[in-house]
Amino acid sequence: PEVIKDGKTGFIAQAGNVGDLTEKIKWVFENFDESLEVALQAQQSATKEFAIKDMTKKYEDIYQSLI
Numbered sequence: 001p002e003v004i005k006d007g008k009t010g011f012i013a014q015a016g017n018v019g020d021l022t023e024k025i026k027w028v029f030e031n032f033d034e035s036l037e038v039a040l041q042a043q044q045s046a047t048k049e050f051a052i053k054d055m056t057k058k059y060e061d062i063y064q065s066l067i
Contacts, residue, residue: 003049009042 004010011028013021028035 003046004042005045008038009045010038 001012004012006012011024013024
């Protein structure tokens, strides 16, 4: 849930709820064009939020604060 925005950058199904997971998978198959947009948004979000340069800086800051 911290990374995925349900319906925008992916889908979150309730843990242990097979029916919920089934509905999400069914939606992807029935809404192919929209699911491609979700995939594109996921890729863009991941590229922006988890860029290697930014992640390296965040880890560096954490390590420096511990020293």
